C-alpha cells in the first residue's frame with residue numbers, strides 16, 4: 641500500500657503531537673515532531689548564551705549544531721549534538737525561545753532541509769506549524785488542529801503539573817497567547833492553514849476520538865489515491 645506524507649499543523653498545545661504520535665503508531669509510520677527540532681535549537685542558543693538577534697553568532701551556532709530526531713522503541717528522542725535533550729527542551733522558558741528562534745531564516749532553512757530529508761520517502765506523520773504550507777506542500781493528507789485557547793492552556797497546565805513542575809495557570813495561558821501571536825504574525829512560514837487542510841477542533845474530543853477522526857480521513861484519502 642502507498643505510504644503517504646501526513647502533515648499536522650496547528651497552534652501550541654492543540655493536541656497535534658499526541659494525535660500525530662498515536663496516528664503514526666496505528667499506521668506503522670514514522671513520527672516527526674518538528675517543534676522538538678526548534679526547541680533543540682533554542683536550547684543550544686540558551687546553553688551557549690547566544691543572542692539570537694546577533695545574526696553572525698546565530699549562523700555560527702546553527703551551522704555547527706547537529707539536531708536529530710531518532711525513532712526508538714520507546715518513542716521519539718531529540719538529540720542535540722548526540723546528547724538526548726528530550727526532557728530539557730520541554731522546559732517552559734524554552735517554548736518562547738523556540739518560537740523566537742524559529743522566526744529566523746537561517747534556522748528555518750536548515751531545519752526544513754532536515755525535515756524534507758527525513759520525510760521524503762513517505763510513511764511519515766509530521767507535526768508543526770508550516771508542514772502543509774512550506775515543508776511538504778505536496779503532502780497527500782493535511783490537518784489543521786485547533787482548540788479554544790482556554791482548553792489548550794488547561795492541557796498544557798496539567799502536562800506541566802504531571803512533570804512535577806508548579807505552573808501558574810495565568811502564566812501558562814499568557815505564554816500560549818504570546819506564542820500563538822508570534823507564530824501567526826511572523827513573516828516567514830507563519831502559522832496558517834494550508835488551503836487543502838482539514839480543520840479539526842479537538843476541544844470537544846477525547847484523545848481516542850481525535851485519533852479516530854484523523855484515521856477516518858486517512859482511510860477516505862487512501863481510497864481516493
Ligand code: CDP
Nearest residue numbers: 652653674675676678738739742768769770
Ligand atoms: O508543543 P507545542 O505546541 O507547545 O510547541 P512545539 O510544536 O514544540 O513548537 C515550539 C515552537 O517551535 C512553536 O511555538 C513554533 O514557533 C516553532 N515551530 C515552528 O516554527 N515550525 C514548526 N514546524 C514547528 C514548531
